[in-house]
Amino acid sequence: MYQYRSDKEIWSLKTEDIITLYMSSNRIQISRYSGGVAEGSAFICGYRNIRDSFSMFIMIYYNQLKSFDIYFWDNEDIELDSYSEAEEEAIAFCENMGFIMNNTHFRMASDEERRLLILECPFAYRNAEEFATYVARRTTVSKEIKKPVSEVIDVSKNVQSQPKSKTRPMSQEIFSDAFTRKLARLLSSF
DSSP states (O other), X not given: OEEEOSSOOOTTXXXXXXXXXXXXXXXXXXXXXXXXXXXXEEEEEXXXXXXXXXXXXXXXXXXXXXXEEEEEESSSSBOHHHHHHHHHHHHHHHHHHTOOEEEOXXXXXXXXXXXXXXXXXXXXXXXXXXXHHHHHHHHHHHHHHTOOHHHHSOTTSOOOOOOOOOOOOHHHHHOOHXXXXXXXXXXXXX
């Protein structure tokens, strides 16, 4: 079972220790543990801890508030034979809130894919404010890239039409006089 833990630090997590990473593909309005309602996205992270066992947490990140709620498995040390149970319960926990969770297949991803995935995780930054700065910068760049075509190309300009070329009748294009004579000789030989 997962429990809210405001005292846990997750900012020192190393990329090479991450085993499982799920990210929500949606944001939902959710009731915060500390009170109030805010739009949040969910992250599930399983990792190898310093005691050579595993740990798993769920982070609900509230972008507009630049804050998060974090939930840890009851027993912080998860043995290998209990890992899949902890993972399944974390997914159920998030999906019951309304999140659509996507497995990133983090361990199978290339180094570059891992780097890009980690950029999207608030726990990969020194604090929530640093992650919020990244999100704001990414959003600004994304808006610039997604400008409507009408802003990039002036569609109101008249396009000059090119003069049409004279086309020959189909029979002249396919069967020239020389080809027709050769074909006639070939057919007459049968």
